[in-house]
Amino acid sequence: MRLTRAQVDQYRALRRKEGRAATGEFLLEGWRALTAAIAADAPIVDVAVRTDEVDRPELEPLKKRGTAIGTISERDLGRISATEHAQGVVARVKIVRHQIGALFGPGDRLLLALVAVSDPGNVGTIIRTADWFGAGGVLLGRGCVEPFNEKVVRATAGSLFHIPIVDEVELLEVLAQAKATGFRVVVAAAGGSVSLSDWRPAKRNVLVVGSEAHGVSADIRDSADVTLAIPRYGRAESLNAGVAAAILLAHTR
Amino acid sequence: MRLTRAQVDQYRALRRKEGRAATGEFLLEGWRALTAAIAADAPIVDVAVRTDEVDRPELEPLKKRGTAIGTISERDLGRISATEHAQGVVARVKIVRHQIGALFGPGDRLLLALVAVSDPGNVGTIIRTADWFGAGGVLLGRGCVEPFNEKVVRATAGSLFHIPIVDEVELLEVLAQAKATGFRVVVAAAGGSVSLSDWRPAKRNVLVVGSEAHGVSADIRDSADVTLAIPRYGRAESLNAGVAAAILLAHTR
Numbered sequence: 001m002r003l004t005r006a007q008v009d010q011y012r013a014l015r016r017k018e019g020r021a022a023t024g025e026f027l028l029e030g031w032r033a034l035t036a037a038i039a040a041d042a043p044i045v046d047v048a049v050r051t052d053e054v055d056r057p058e059l060e061p062l063k064k065r066g067t068a069i070g071t072i073s074e075r076d077l078g079r080i081s082a083t084e085h086a087q088g089v090v091a092r093v094k095i096v097r098h099q100i101g102a103l104f105g106p107g108d109r110l111l112l113a114l115v116a117v118s119d120p121g122n123v124g125t126i127i128r129t130a131d132w133f134g135a136g137g138v139l140l141g142r143g144c145v146e147p148f149n150e151k152v153v154r155a156t157a158g159s160l161f162h163i164p165i166v167d168e169v170e171l172l173e174v175l176a177q178a179k180a181t182g183f184r185v186v187v188a189a190a191g192g193s194v195s196l197s198d199w200r201p202a203k204r205n206v207l208v209v210g211s212e213a214h215g216v217s218a219d220i221r222d223s224a225d226v227t228l229a230i231p232r233y234g235r236a237e238s239l240n241a242g243v244a245a246a247i248l249l250a251h252t253r
Numbered sequence: 254m255r256l257t258r259a260q261v262d263q264y265r266a267l268r269r270k271e272g273r274a275a276t277g278e279f280l281l282e283g284w285r286a287l288t289a290a291i292a293a294d295a296p297i298v299d300v301a302v303r304t305d306e307v308d309r310p311e312l313e314p315l316k317k318r319g320t321a322i323g324t325i326s327e328r329d330l331g332r333i334s335a336t337e338h339a340q341g342v343v344a345r346v347k348i349v350r351h352q353i354g355a356l357f358g359p360g361d362r363l364l365l366a367l368v369a370v371s372d373p374g375n376v377g378t379i380i381r382t383a384d385w386f387g388a389g390g391v392l393l394g395r396g397c398v399e400p401f402n403e404k405v406v407r408a409t410a411g412s413l414f415h416i417p418i419v420d421e422v423e424l425l426e427v428l429a430q431a432k433a434t435g436f437r438v439v440v441a442a443a444g445g446s447v448s449l450s451d452w453r454p455a456k457r458n459v460l461v462v463g464s465e466a467h468g469v470s471a472d473i474r475d476s477a478d479v480t481l482a483i484p485r486y487g488r489a490e491s492l493n494a495g496v497a498a499a500i501l502l503a504h505t506r
Contacts, residue, residue, distance in 0.1 A: 125493045134486030162488040233387030235415040240378045246496040247503040
């Protein structure tokens with residue numbers, strides 16, 4: 001069935017934060033992302049496929065499940081999609097909200113917390129890197145970009161479905177809770193007191209990374225068990241937040 | 254002196270590759286980048302400043318040196334600048350070409366080579382990370398974005414002036430030359446034969462990183478002394494090229 005104008009508008013509304021908040025859904029674009037969502041058993045509401053692509057094998061599992069699959073014109077797809085070259089498919093997916101407490105379960109654990117990282121591509125890449133290194137979750141403090149922003153979703157390349165993400169986190173409070181359940185709070189900071197090369201990770205770590213421009217606030221720094229510096233050998237002024245997070249995650253593993 | 258229309262057009266031409274090739278100059282935008290260029294004694298041809306910013310202290314060293322400083326309207330600046338919020342200053346800078354041979358000098362050395370990494374933000378971030386870790390140079394193989402593309406320049410955040418970059422490199426040939434001068438060619442590859450955690454760097458290393466989508470070609474892989482895999486603990490399909498490069502550089506240090 002061809003999507004009605006009203007249905008196209010429902011998809012389109014998910015490009016804006018207000019639209020996502022009102023519906024509790026977000027927009028997924030492209031075949032790779034859809035395949036990752038299906039593989040992860042994500043709550044796909046419905047799918048809109050460009051007319052010439054309705055027979056794509058990627059859709060089989062959805063057809064079996066009875067998920068609604070509509071068709072859409074190239075032009076309407078262009079109106080929904082944020083990318084220049086729309087990839088032939090969009091989907092509406094329910095936003096799954098995770099409880100922070102669930103991230104604090106027993107055993108060895110690695111969590112990543114971001115302080116006010118606002119660049120969507122950066123946050124998406126960081127979520128993907130956290131997934132690669134098997135982190136148990138990503139905490140996005142206030143001032144971080146929303147994880148269901150289409151650019152974040154795209155940059156996660158499916159990892160959004162692999163790893164619990166909690167946003168709008170009151171970090172100071174949550175880091176205190178983490179400590180109470182045995183986590184070490186490890187804050188990356190220029191001028192940190194311990195060099196990364198000398199640091200031995202504990203069994204339960206929350207790695208905290210700030211934005212490149214603003215770093216980590218003094219109160220969060222004060223809450224750290226360790227402030228870690230990535231040693232510099234050259235002349236660059238700073239490291240990109242995604243790069244800093246990746247180096248910390250790799251080192252912890 | 255106010256820039257003439259023709260001068261504004263000269264600046265504007267540097268946004269395109271052809272304009273850069275014809276003049277041997279590239280465009281620098283913003284106060285941070287300009288300050289980095291001055292500190293690194295980069296060959297600044299001339300500068301155009303928004304009328305209300307002519308007294309900025311950052312310009313003092315240029316005034317002493319007698320570098321031409323013109324004024325420009327907000328509107329003309331907007332025509333030159335690629336960023337939405339032009340930062341009040343643009344400069345034309347001579348492109349410095351480095352000889353590959355100079356990167357192969359004696360002693361301990363760390364070089365980074367990129368295979369067909371086309372995303373400008375990625376390449377810029379990688380150049381900055383290479384600078385942070387004191388790499389002796391970055392080799393951009395064919396298919397990589399041009400390093401004087403404005404988005405690359407911006408993402409390097411000044412590191413472009415700290416570290417020699419050679420582009421349009423015939424990598425196979427150059428990796429063979431590097432080997433002949435005692436370098437180990439270390440290729441990052443999914444399914445690499447050595448895990449990063451088991452790898453001990455040699456004294457002279459060329460780290461080779463491919464694009465996320467296409468990786469590294471078979472002939473380059475074959476030329477490697479070591480193929481390295483970054484161990485995966487989670488479910489992400491791949492790592493961003495910038496992240497992979499950063500993890501390798503950090504580990505080598």
